[in-house]
Amino acid sequence: MHTNIDTHRIVSICEDTLETPNVKTLIFQDNLSFKAKPGQFLMVWIPGVEELPMSVMVSNTNDNAAITVKKYGIGSTALFQKKKGDVIGIRGPYGNYFRVSKKQKKVILIGGGTGLVPLMRLSVILNKMQISCTLIIGARSKPEILFYNFAKKILQNTKHKIIVTTEDGSFGIKGYPTDALIKILEHDKFDMAYTCGPELMMKKVYDISISYDLSLQASLERYMKCGVGICASCCINDKLVCTDGTVFNNKELKMMTDFGLIYRNKSGIKSHY
Amino acid sequence: MHTNIDTHRIVSICEDTLETPNVKTLIFQDNLSFKAKPGQFLMVWIPGVEELPMSVMVSNTNDNAAITVKKYGIGSTALFQKKKGDVIGIRGPYGNYFRVSKKQKKVILIGGGTGLVPLMRLSVILNKMQISCTLIIGARSKPEILFYNFAKKILQNTKHKIIVTTEDGSFGIKGYPTDALIKILEHDKFDMAYTCGPELMMKKVYDISISYDLSLQASLERYMKCGVGICASCCINDKLVCTDGTVFNNKELKMMTDFGLIYRNKSGIKSHY
Amino acid sequence: MKRSTKDILAVNLAGISLDNPLILASGFLGISQEIFTRLYHEFEVGAIVSKSISLNPMEGYRGPTVVPLENFNFLNAVGLSNPGSDSFSNEIKNNDVPLLVSLVGSQENEFPKLIKKFDKLCILGYEVNLSCPHVAKMGMEVGDDIELVYRIIKRIKSVTTKPVIIKIGIGNTNIVKIAEIAQDAGANAITAINTIRAMKIDIKTERPILSNKFGGLSGKAIKPIGIRSVYEISKNLNIPVVGCGGIFSWEDVIEYMLAGSSAVQIGSSIGYLGMSVFKEIKKGIMDYIKKKDLKNIMEIIGNAHKY
Amino acid sequence: MKRSTKDILAVNLAGISLDNPLILASGFLGISQEIFTRLYHEFEVGAIVSKSISLNPMEGYRGPTVVPLENFNFLNAVGLSNPGSDSFSNEIKNNDVPLLVSLVGSQENEFPKLIKKFDKLCILGYEVNLSCPHVAKMGMEVGDDIELVYRIIKRIKSVTTKPVIIKIGIGNTNIVKIAEIAQDAGANAITAINTIRAMKIDIKTERPILSNKFGGLSGKAIKPIGIRSVYEISKNLNIPVVGCGGIFSWEDVIEYMLAGSSAVQIGSSIGYLGMSVFKEIKKGIMDYIKKKDLKNIMEIIGNAHKY
Numbered sequence A, B: 001m002h003t004n005i006d007t008h009r010i011v012s013i014c015e016d017t018l019e020t021p022n023v024k025t026l027i028f029q030d031n032l033s034f035k036a037k038p039g040q041f042l043m044v045w046i047p048g049v050e051e052l053p054m055s056v057m058v059s060n061t062n063d064n065a066a067i068t069v070k071k072y073g074i075g076s077t078a079l080f081q082k083k084k085g086d087v088i089g090i091r092g093p094y095g096n097y098f099r100v101s102k103k104q105k106k107v108i109l110i111g112g113g114t115g116l117v118p119l120m121r122l123s124v125i126l127n128k129m130q131i132s133c134t135l136i137i138g139a140r141s142k143p144e145i146l147f148y149n150f151a152k153k154i155l156q157n158t159k160h161k162i163i164v165t166t167e168d169g170s171f172g173i174k175g176y177p178t179d180a181l182i183k184i185l186e187h188d189k190f191d192m193a194y195t196c197g198p199e200l201m202m203k204k205v206y207d208i209s210i211s212y213d214l215s216l217q218a219s220l221e222r223y224m225k226c227g228v229g230i231c232a233s234c235c236i237n238d239k240l241v242c243t244d245g246t247v248f249n250n251k252e253l254k255m256m257t258d259f260g261l262i263y264r265n266k267s268g269i270k271s272h273y
Numbered sequence C, D: 001m002k003r004s005t006k007d008i009l010a011v012n013l014a015g016i017s018l019d020n021p022l023i024l025a026s027g028f029l030g031i032s033q034e035i036f037t038r039l040y041h042e043f044e045v046g047a048i049v050s051k052s053i054s055l056n057p058m059e060g061y062r063g064p065t066v067v068p069l070e071n072f073n074f075l076n077a078v079g080l081s082n083p084g085s086d087s088f089s090n091e092i093k094n095n096d097v098p099l100l101v102s103l104v105g106s107q108e109n110e111f112p113k114l115i116k117k118f119d120k121l122c123i124l125g126y127e128v129n130l131s132c133p134h135v136a137k138m139g140m141e142v143g144d145d146i147e148l149v150y151r152i153i154k155r156i157k158s159v160t161t162k163p164v165i166i167k168i169g170i171g172n173t174n175i176v177k178i179a180e181i182a183q184d185a186g187a188n189a190i191t192a193i194n195t196i197r198a199m200k201i202d203i204k205t206e207r208p209i210l211s212n213k214f215g216g217l218s219g220k221a222i223k224p225i226g227i228r229s230v231y232e233i234s235k236n237l238n239i240p241v242v243g244c245g246g247i248f249s250w251e252d253v254i255e256y257m258l259a260g261s262s263a264v265q266i267g268s269s270i271g272y273l274g275m276s277v278f279k280e281i282k283k284g285i286m287d288y289i290k291k292k293d294l295k296n297i298m299e300i301i302g303n304a305h306k307y
């Protein structure tokens, strides 16, 4: 029915799953989001509270889509509190997406926090294309690890390895996902790396990719108001994350002198990370 | 390009032909009008002067359409003065149209003045469907006879008879087209009659059709402002000529107590013919 | 007890009971009694507002007077053409459908004369058009003169006991302010909004298309402005508001009612969807009411004010 | 002698020469110098108007602040969020593209302070936003106060020699009247129109979607109102008018110029067609000029006034 991706679609949540004590996945029926490509995002209206960009998560059933939200400030906390039967408004999916080519035989994914969401959608495709895949899941501690079992399931038909890093060492390797990445790159080669997570983590991934001559696609997150390229609140240097991105490659990232250093706050003032 | 029939299309006249000293055919390129059905009309904007409803005339070449205008008041005179290279605005085609069915073997057409225009478009179809056709062309005098040779040409592949009546007897049969109609009906039968012309003429045709138990389709002309069913300036009883018509059958005409008697003037006041 | 359609959809507007909240807007099909009868019986409108009637007949402007625009809009400058009060009171002398007569005039003393022609007839009441944006000395120019508005309404109320609805629009005065003046003067309800002054120029001929150059914009384009106006007016006034502008679907009607409309008027969509738009919208609202299990559609009026 | 593209499209606006008449409207992409540079070099805009800048930073409203609507429209209430004059003057300190700084304030004495921050920088001049329809005490509420408008402009003109464009909109005052006041006070040009106060209510949640409830309507819906405004203003004033509202194609630009615009501003279409809309429109205008064999696009300005 809705052919216009831009006008709000009000959807009922038909399933909610607690992923960790602070992270919840909300599933709803929406054909347009069901077809979203990995890395694309929705603008999610939490009625009466806020509108927030959220990456499209994997859902298992046809015509369904999902988002996975981490409790944080006012907006995300209100969204986190939504449960089965509640309604939210969505528009999109917006933005470009992770590119996968048949020539890629072996890829590596580095995700931190809810940055793992687009990487899950990407994993579904890698699995289907039978591309060999190493996934690094970064978390602060064991209870915060996202999608460990889920990833195993959606990667089951392709050769894969899942590595978890925790900052406190309560599970998997102690340290940051970027530490794990360097270790792996010491003795292994990949056709492409994909990353999403906190910008500082992605900046490190980028720096590493340069050292190791690794092709990279990073999905950036910036403060977004419109999602459609008119307000510039999401800008990083001369690029708009919502329409030129969210996914940028090494070449583009190289030109972004603000990447990992400077963001704009709600007023549009440049601030340092 | 234009898929919206409602917004004005500005077209250049590519050919103009004088049909009689007071009647001119203007040809222009327009795919939507080219596909118009017989009886449908355009709203024609004469820039700076007026907008008038005009039946769609036959044009010979693909993608072209035509109108045939008779010099009368301010609007039609300005339109009559348009020539090759001039521009007019058109919207439409609007309205319903003459219905033709394969079951009809033999039909009769009664036209007066520019009312012959939709009958020409109808004739093209009758010719194609090889339906036997008697056409009565009514005119005041010889110089005002419309489409006599043209009708012969477009009816060439079907059995046809063309009868001309003139009020002054300067050509064909002296009298009104309705006189000729009665004479023909005395000894001949038809599956359908089609008429367009002055309302008083059509009213007579209708009365005759009742006496002779003849099926009839009449294309009515009323003062039109919008052409799309919102202003009611074209109303006749509870029908809108622009959207319920212009073509009505015996059954519908029977309910129209105003038919041939009462019309509404520019202010919407009921007036007698 | 099963409720009938009538009960569920019935609304009360300034003392007038309507079968349903869908009213034909003024200027649409508004001059013929036979069409009114058809609209009521065949298309099930809740009520009809006539074309705005002036004391004397008006021919209106030369064509083009109605210009369809992209995206389901119209631009019009018919010049308030209408048969005048004598002819129109004769037209509706045997009226038996729910009809409001729309009145237009440029001077205060025209209105009592107008009322005199219609007050004995079987009509629901009046709508006073103070908001036509393209006829000099009528409509909007009147509507922008706050003192004149007050006097006209006072005068009308002094000569009739029938309900009087004041139709206002987006002109050069704050719409809430005019509405308040109207309420103070005794208006029984407000209709908002009328068309908005606008223009289209054809780039090939370099001419404004309307013969009057300027006209009024109606249709989908103005709905967000209509919704805002209804919300603001109904939040500030005590008398009911009738929403108008860009209604094409039952969802649009619900949006207007949530904003605070007690009933709605529908015009331009007839040009794109035909008269059957009334029946289709009615059906949509019925389904909505059933799904939400409401007792009556009036329950939702102004619900958006909570936020 | 063959004319270059630049000659054919160049326009003069209140003493400012622009490569072409296509200006980025205020509030669109208007906070980043790097984006300004990209718009000028990659997308060939004629000039850029910055986001409206206030003395101090403003966070703006919570989301949703921008609501895309049907038929290529937007409703927005960003709440004039902007980095403030200190931060923004630092942002553009090395500017070398044709930039107008848009100013907004609620009090007369804020404007001289604003001018002080920007007057030494390499900018073309100022646009003063007197027409934001949804921020209390800023924009429209200022724009509707005719005497305040006069004083603000006088004050601004007394502290800068740079051209000052006044941006007005559809508020509660006759737009021609405000334009005339602005001209009298010394404005060098008028931009018309801004967004129009409007609202959208979601019928499932029964809530206004914008966090601020009310916002401004922009996009295709408002073009006929913009055209009318430009026509009326330019017919009555001597200073140039910049048309704004609903421009999506080269045909729209031509229509605005025939109505009397010396240049145009483009906003909402970027959201539906991308920044490349500037280049595409520019190409369309070039073809138009060639077909009509004009020496310069300025020849058509106000041609529709003949009728």
Ligand SMILES: Cc1cc2nc3c(=O)[nH]c(=O)nc-3n(C[C@H](O)[C@H](O)[C@H](O)COP(=O)(O)OP(=O)(O)OC[C@H]3O[C@@H](n4cnc5c(N)ncnc54)[C@H](O)[C@@H]3O)c2cc1C
Pocket: A041, A050, A051, A052, A053, A054, A055, A056, A067, A068, A069, A070, A071, A072, A073, A074, A075, A076, A077, A114, A117, A220, A221, A222, A223, A224, A225, A246, D063
């Ligand atoms: C493309 C994209 C995809 C995202 N995907 C997810 C996801 O899948 N799951 C998830 O939990 N979060 C995701 N986020 C982050 C999310 O949009 C919010 O930023 C986060 O939930 C915090 O919002 P808040 O209102 O609770 O925080 P607040 O307390 O309001 O703000 C905290 C910080 O969050 C950031 N923020 C707030 N509002 C926005 C906004 N409208 N756009 C971007 N950043 C904002 C700002 O940096 C702000 O300083 C995504 C962000 C982007 C840009």
Ligand SMILES: Cc1cc2nc3c(=O)[nH]c(=O)nc-3n(C[C@H](O)[C@H](O)[C@H](O)COP(=O)(O)OP(=O)(O)OC[C@H]3O[C@@H](n4cnc5c(N)ncnc54)[C@H](O)[C@@H]3O)c2cc1C
Pocket: B041, B050, B051, B052, B053, B054, B055, B056, B067, B068, B069, B070, B071, B072, B073, B074, B075, B076, B077, B114, B117, B220, B221, B222, B223, B224, B225, B246, C063
């Ligand atoms: C469906 C339809 C098809 C028509 N087809 C043709 C055609 O093919 N060729 C042709 O020459 N004429 C046609 N006409 C008639 C034409 O529209 C004009 O009515 C006629 O040309 C006289 O217009 P005018 O402005 O010159 O006359 P005016 O001097 O302005 O008016 C003379 C009379 O013409 C009638 N008239 C004027 N304007 C209109 C109008 N907008 N709509 C209807 N009647 C009007 C009125 O009865 C008026 O009293 C058609 C009319 C209709 C309704």
Ligand SMILES: Cc1cc2nc3c(=O)[nH]c(=O)nc-3n(C[C@H](O)[C@H](O)[C@H](O)COP(=O)(O)O)c2cc1C
Pocket: B230, B231, C025, C026, C027, C028, C051, C052, C066, C074, C075, C076, C078, C080, C102, C129, C132, C167, C193, C194, C195, C217, C218, C219, C220, C222, C244, C245, C246, C247, C265, C266, C267, C268, C269
């Ligand atoms: C052709 C036309 C004629 C109109 N005539 C009148 C009128 O006579 N009196 C009046 O109050 N409003 C008149 N209007 C305004 C409508 O009643 C209505 O307020 C407006 O069109 C907005 O509603 P819509 O978007 O549903 O059409 C007219 C509108 C149109 C398009």
Ligand SMILES: Cc1cc2nc3c(=O)[nH]c(=O)nc-3n(C[C@H](O)[C@H](O)[C@H](O)COP(=O)(O)O)c2cc1C
Pocket: A230, A231, D025, D026, D027, D028, D051, D052, D066, D074, D075, D076, D078, D080, D102, D129, D132, D167, D193, D194, D195, D217, D218, D219, D220, D222, D244, D245, D246, D247, D265, D266, D267, D268, D269
């Ligand atoms: C999101 C958004 C933000 C805007 N911010 C401003 C602003 O800060 N100052 C201003 O003068 N106009 C602002 N406007 C109005 C535009 O400059 C423009 O006048 C209006 O959008 C109409 O043009 P359009 O239809 O091309 O968008 C804004 C419009 C939008 C949609």
Ligand code: FES
Pocket: A223, A224, A225, A226, A227, A228, A229, A230, A231, A232, A233, A234, A235, A240, A241, A242, A243
């Ligand atoms: S979020 Fe508005 S431009 Fe990207």
Ligand code: FES
Pocket: B223, B224, B225, B226, B227, B228, B229, B230, B231, B232, B233, B234, B235, B240, B241, B242, B243
């Ligand atoms: S011409 Fe307007 S309703 Fe028929």
